[in-house]
Amino acid sequence: MENRGVLRRAVTVSTALRPFLGSAAGADGVVLSVYRSAVNLLVAGELVTLASARGGGLPNGVLLADSFEPVALGVRSGMAVAASARRLDIPGGLLHVDLVAPQWDPLLRPSHVPADIGGRVAVARGALAGGTLIAGGRLTDGGLAPAARKRRDSAIELAGTGLIGLGPGLTPSGDDVLVGFTAGLSAIGDPRARRLARAWAGAATGRTTDVAVAFHRAAARGFYAERLHVVARALLAGPVEAIPEAIRLAAAWGATSGSDTLAGFLLALDTATQRRAVAA
Amino acid sequence: MSGPALLDGVRAINVGLAGFAEPIRDHGAPVVALDWRPPAEGDAAAGLLAARLEDDPDDPVGSAISAANRAAVDRILAAAPTLLDVRPAGEAIAGLEGRMLLHSGPPIEWPRMCGPVQGAVIGAILFEGWASTPDEARRLADTGKVRFEPCHHHGAVGPMAGVVSPSMPVVVVENADRGNRAFATLNEGLGKVLRFGAYDESVLDRLRWFAATLGPALSAALTSGPIDLKAITAQALQMGDEGHNRNVAATSLFARTIAPRLVTAVEASTAEAVLEFLRGNDHFFLNLSMAACKSAMDAAHGIDGSTVVTAMSRNGVDFGIRLSGTGDAWFAAPVGVPDGLYFPGYGPDDANPDLGDSAITETAGIGGFAMAAAPAIVRFVGGTPADAIGFTRLMERITLARNPGYGLPSLGFAGTPTGIDARRVVDTGIAPVINTGIAHREAGVGQIGAGIARAPLSCFAAALRELGRRLDVEVAA
């Protein structure tokens, strides 16, 4: 590849992408969508997101320096992408990405659930003000919350399936809530996390956008965005005072995606609260 | 002070939910709907502090800050940088004595310095004859036998490594408005040069030629009178330069100004060598531009309460800023690799984090802030002429004034945005844009690309916290 255009070095590459990028060497792809600081690519049937490092790691993400501004570069949806294990090239957008970079592990590992989890969740809810399509208005959660509170697994799965693809946007609000929900379960080591995520990932194909399908599939492997790792740490391990800040940062993701994901995450933590209450 | 009494009719600004603007508009009342987003990229405490430091005629702090900023901006706009002379640094710069070297950026000690700066230090030690081999020079630095101070602490600025040693000739620029002086070394051109950390014989030979020939020749040419640098920059901005990464017009204008003086002041063969050097170095004027900007920003420094940024600079490890109202304190954050275009054969892996005092040009309102003047520059980041104008427009939102001396043709000759207000940077989350060259991470390889860097926002929030403390404003929210 000639050195025409801009060569950017990835800051980190998700370990989840490693085997795939290795096997997809020489594969072609296409630019799906272009945002202020992110680009979604479809390479050999898998979603790869190039994003500014500012937003943190993504399960399917290649992170670039903060100043990554693809719109300004001229990257447009529909442009061709060429992938190799070491490089991603979007010649039409004059963009070349060097993939030789440190890896970031998107696996969300369970934490010990602190005794004051109820208070922590309440603090988090207080900080999550407005913006969410489901919690804040306009869309119903299809019965997910009552089902989760009653801990009825089949009802949760059913209600969740009804949420897939619900709402506008690149990742519909319903999908955001579900991914947040299984992230919350994973964070507290609830064994239902993978099972539900797998069920929803299976149901998602054809029922929601490709980007949302990719997030469901990542969740089924236990992979979540770094901002959710940060939220999990803050809620379960960090000082209580740091919770609002973590919530705020995570809520700032996308137009409503951040808040919707958090709404799901906190709902999952409610089940931990109830478990505590029962145990006590 | 502001609009009519509330009950006489609503004239509204809508901050937040867009839907609230509609019924107001439907009822015929004027309303501006903000494209609001959290200040300081979501740092609520910094946002609240910026709000507390806002201008307010009814409040002692708010009125003191606005008066201080007015004074600072007046001094920047009134600055009249003129090139007086070219002298050895040890003679021109007070406090540059003994085995002391100046460097770019905020303070940094030898062990933390990046490759290019360490290389430049070795080169300067060899040039001064304090050591005779690179190893000896390195030992001298290792054993603390050389003192290091930032250029900025001595009225000086240096591009890239910015290393200044006593025998190097520096330009002496005087701000005719307030009589303060600023200094910068002479630009070496591209390729193997000290400012990128090279120190082989060709580099040292060039420095020797600077000291023996170029410096004295320019000095002789200047005996017939100083040169108005502001006039050259003003013309160059209308000829496709932005005063930082593109200096070809200003260098040409300078050559045209100095040439007749040179041929009368020095021997023909010397004049020819000097002019040949200028012909081959598009960036010669950069160092003059930097010293001119430094003379303007030093004039505006040290005004109690002012939130105007008077220095932005990088040493390859840290990015630091100073505010007019916070004295000698630096507010630093780790510096990143600029986003840009690489010369063939190089890539981001090869790049050193951003480096140099040259961001003084942006601090003074040219460089990245005058991008609208130099659409060629945005091609480094794949941009269009519209993007170039966009960058300048963006910078208008974090500055207090426009410099009427520096008109931009593509903006209807509106002045360059000048006087960065740290409050506005925090409030808008818009980081100053800096045009920059990209140095190879290893000493001596040289420039490998060019691009655009953004100042880290955390520096500005930290600076406001210190200013808040000095003004007894509640800082922790």
Added chain:
Amino acid sequence: MSVVRGSVVKNSYRDSVELMAIAAELEKLPGISRAGLVMATPANLAVLAAAGMSEAAAAGPGPNDLVVAVTAGTGKEAAAALERASALLAANVGPAEDEAATGKPAAQTIGEGVAALPDANLALVSTPGTYAAAEALKALKRGLNVFLFSDNVPIEDEVALKTLAGRKGLLVMGPDCGTAIVGGVPLGFANAVRRGPIGLAAASGTGLQQVSCLIDRFGSGVSHALGTGGRDLDERVGGRTMLAAIRLLLDDPGTRVLVLISKPPSRTVARAILDAVRGASKPVVVNFLGGDPAEARAAGAHPARTFEAAAAIATALAFAEPPPTQEVGPDATLLTATDRIAERLAPGQSTVRGLFSGGSLAGEAKLLLKDLRHGAHDAVIDLGDDEYTVGRPHPMIDPRLRVEKILEAAADPEVAVVLLDVVLGYGSHVDPGGALAPAIREAEAVARKAGRGLAVVASVCGTATDPQDLLRQEATLADAGVLLAPSNAQAAILAARIANRASPTTATPVAAAAGARGARR
């Protein structure tokens, strides 16, 4: 008749907010009653189908396609809207291009907003609470009054903001101020109320809406209705905004009568407020829910126990008539209707189930039911309370929770009466009556099947010029068999009367209770 049209944009991804903004823009076009832009996922297509808009997706789009769906009066209007949608979508390809096209980016900060509108005098702040104090502070420093819709603002910040506003002669309405009307311009969730000589200052959002709508219904109008935020009459805040609003309204030449509305304030704050109106140049109606009328009377003010009484007294004073000495009660037609309805109830149906969207309206109903229904097991629920809105939208915006609760009540053999409020105005659900009516019909059917009756009593808080249209809403609800009262207070009285009729053992005769109230006033 209306037509549904749609268009599909292949493989187009947009921000949810951007899509909602475009939909809102389309709904402002002539003839367009509904517009939606969604990714064509099965779930979203089902939502479109439920809204009767499935034709819009007739082209069979996939989940990665964007559907633009509109319901319009005519095919021509629909085509115009779709054309507009594609223009808006094209204009929004990327923020950088957007800004380049318009030349100048939209103002982002209050400072930039003031530069665009130099004689601005008000900032409406509805950011998340964490940032609201800073925005309000910047607004005050620039000499702007503030309407602070945001909640979750710490009380210390509220005190600091209101102290600064006091020094500058500015008003801070809020935090958590849902509604206000200034010179006929609605702010937040306000109703379209006729302009007139009555000025309101209210610490209660739905209280302000109810009083202003009833003033409209009684034939007078509102000069200004200033909200203070729910905590203003708290001891720590000291009624700073209420006091400032009183001064503004007393000085305002367009205001001839004042009405002050609040839950009962602390004693010291109440005293400060009554001191402020003592000897005032204009008549003042004091409507402190559950407050002591004697104290108000002692300050030379007119006490009012209900929102309706406040509106009635204020209207009389505005027309320079003597204020009514007795509260307005339900008229003969309504009273007769209660008898008819009560006959259909089965033995054992004895309680009132209040399902409210407005907090102050629930509060008022609760007080009245307590008076009229000694010892009855009535339940008045404020579905807008935090307890119910966690994980759900507010019931004024989304009626679904209320629908559930109505059906629950219908299944309860003890419930005789379901009591509802329906709040109209800017920002509320576009057709709350239409959304509730099917559930009410179903509830009545459920009860009937179980061999019972079910009375549904409601009042609609709104005006004929509200976007939802009071008359249309009332007609829809009446059609569904709802007994409609002209005010929230009367609805509560009617509910009590029906329940008392149904279970005479626990009843106090309503007429006697009303009489007792009249005598107390």
